Amino acid sequence: MADPKGFLTHGRELPARRPVDVRIRDWREVYEDFPRPALTKQAARCMDCGIPFCHNGCPLGNLIPEWNDLVYRDDWREAIERLHATNNFPEFTGRLCPAPCESACVLGINSDPVAIKRVEVEIVDRAFAEGWVTPQPPAAKTGRKVAIVGSGPAGLAAAQQLTRAGHDVVVFERADRIGGLLRYGIPEFKMEKRHVDRRIAQMEAEGTEFRTGVNVGVDVTAARLREEFDAVVLAGGATAWRDLPVPGRELKGVYQAMEYLPPANKTQEGDYAESPISAEGKHVVVIGGGDTGADCIGTAIRQGALSVTQLEIMPRPPETRPGSQPWPTYPMLFKMESAHEELEAGAGDRVYAVSTTEFAGDGEGNVRALRLVEVEGPAAGFKPIPGTEREIPAELVTLAMGFLGPEKGPLLNDLAALSGDPESFFDARGNVARNASYETSVEGVFAAGDMGRGQSLIVWAIAEGRSAAAAVDRHLSGRTVLPVPIPPTARPLV
Numbered sequence: 001m002a003d004p005k006g007f008l009t010h011g012r013e014l015p016a017r018r019p020v021d022v023r024i025r026d027w028r029e030v031y032e033d034f035p036r037p038a039l040t041k042q043a044a045r046c047m048d049c050g051i052p053f054c055h056n057g058c059p060l061g062n063l064i065p066e067w068n069d070l071v072y073r074d075d076w077r078e079a080i081e082r083l084h085a086t087n088n089f090p091e092f093t094g095r096l097c098p099a100p101c102e103s104a105c106v107l108g109i110n111s112d113p114v115a116i117k118r119v120e121v122e123i124v125d126r127a128f129a130e131g132w133v134t135p136q137p138p139a140a141k142t143g144r145k146v147a148i149v150g151s152g153p154a155g156l157a158a159a160q161q162l163t164r165a166g167h168d169v170v171v172f173e174r175a176d177r178i179g180g181l182l183r184y185g186i187p188e189f190k191m192e193k194r195h196v197d198r199r200i201a202q203m204e205a206e207g208t209e210f211r212t213g214v215n216v217g218v219d220v221t222a223a224r225l226r227e228e229f230d231a232v233v234l235a236g237g238a239t240a241w242r243d244l245p246v247p248g249r250e251l252k253g254v255y256q257a258m259e260y261l262p263p264a265n266k267t268q269e270g271d272y273a274e275s276p277i278s279a280e281g282k283h284v285v286v287i288g289g290g291d292t293g294a295d296c297i298g299t300a301i302r303q304g305a306l307s308v309t310q311l312e313i314m315p316r317p318p319e320t321r322p323g324s325q326p327w328p329t330y331p332m333l334f335k336m337e338s339a340h341e342e343l344e345a346g347a348g349d350r351v352y353a354v355s356t357t358e359f360a361g362d363g364e365g366n367v368r369a370l371r372l373v374e375v376e377g378p379a380a381g382f383k384p385i386p387g388t389e390r391e392i393p394a395e396l397v398t399l400a401m402g403f404l405g406p407e408k409g410p411l412l413n414d415l416a417a418l419s420g421d422p423e424s425f426f427d428a429r430g431n432v433a434r435n436a437s438y439e440t441s442v443e444g445v446f447a448a449g450d451m452g453r454g455q456s457l458i459v460w461a462i463a464e465g466r467s468a469a470a471a472v473d474r475h476l477s478g479r480t481v482l483p484v485p486i487p488p489t490a491r492p493l494v
Contacts, residue, residue: 057104094121152180154449217411
């Protein structure tokens with residue numbers, strides 16, 4: 001145990017965010033450096049409880065009490081070893097994961113939970129700074145070839161594990177750079193892309209091959225992929241976005257979040273002088289109250305939006321854990337992300353319990369305003385409240401309402417046909433169906449991450465990538481030494 005009295009003597013503390021008026025002028029990450037003594041105190045708050053529920057909260061099974069204790073004892077080299085034992089990319093999860101581990105922290109029953117994410121990210125950042133993160137190429141090669149389709153967190157995790165097991169791994173990505181949602185969906189102010197780049201460099205040094213600009217199913221057919229590779233892992237994510245079919249949807253200026261965010265990220269990569277979809281000088285409305293909506297808010301503010309309004313159909317969440325969501329479950333609480341802080345400091349607002357009824361045009365095909373109505377809660381079926389209709393200015397609208405599953409394009413349609421029973425290739429929710437070993441109804445084809453699970457968390461994507469890698473290794477070699485972080489959760493094929 002770190003400090004037997006640490007949870008009694010130290011309160012929860014996180015690094016300060018840079019001042020709003022400073023950080024909105026650049027795209028750097030929003031947090032200031034966290035002093036080492038302060039971090040040691042946060043690690044000391046870990047109780048080393050008899051049953052560490054944080055393990056249950058974390059899909060990766062991260063050894064949280066162990067590396068908290070190691071940080072407290074100033075054994076950072078061993079701390080990164082314990083962290084990497086369960087998580088390929090702690091610099092991603094430490095910045096982007098909503099931390100279900102913290103919701104399950106035993107200390108959180110009657111106090112503030114341990115700042116697990118902050119300890120995690122400090123461990124891995126120091127490890128990179130000290131040169132402790134090095135390539136781990138396999139000791140021997142198996143001669144087997146594996147194709148990974150998609151380079152998001154699930155695909156990257158599966159690729160690294162299988163490469164280290166000795167297989168020849170090729171990652172196919174249809175975008176021009178590796179990283180998937182990490183690259184083009186997550187804004188720079190939440191995670192600078194240098195963190196992705198250095199992991200890719202490590203993986204290339206280990207032997208993983210990356211091929212960008214390849215739309216599998218079009219540029220390379222599913223049949224050819226199966227001919228050239230001994231196994232295929234589908235890790236393309238749940239990229240079929242939810243739309244809003246109301247009058248005026250066709251107007252120029254109404255975009256999906258994943259049409260708006262990628263060019264903004266490409267601008268930071270140096271591809272554009274300025275984003276072709278810019279909020280500069282415009283009234284912006286973001287529809288959707290989740291993390292993607294917050295990403296759109298922060299992006300629009302940095303682009304110089306005149307005003308930003310975020311709309312959410314659900315009521316405002318409570319600030320404390322409700323009785324219906326008891327510990328150690330993950331509660332739906334009111335969150336103040338950095339983008340929300342920036343919103344409230346400027347000309348912006350978050351509006352709850354409203355539904356969009358129409359986009360109004362300016363007569364020249366451009367969106368001019370958005371018409372909305374207040375609604376009753378989900379128990380009432382979001383019934384409109386008469387007399388609450390109003391109009392707000394909207395010259396740029398982003399739809400951030402989540403995703404419906406994987407895209408049903410040539411790749412999945414062709415694989416479904418190859419299965420002999422196209423209907424069984426997808427589950428009832430439209431995701432790629434797989435058995436307890438992550439294998440689809442097409443022999444040698446596996447599915448990991450959001451493509452098989454549906455829209456979920458980055459920590460689940462990495463966990464599924466690792467689990468699928470172990471299943472593929474066992475399929476190819478008859479056995480595996482790769483760790484399995486989570487029990488099989490995929491539904492059996494019917």
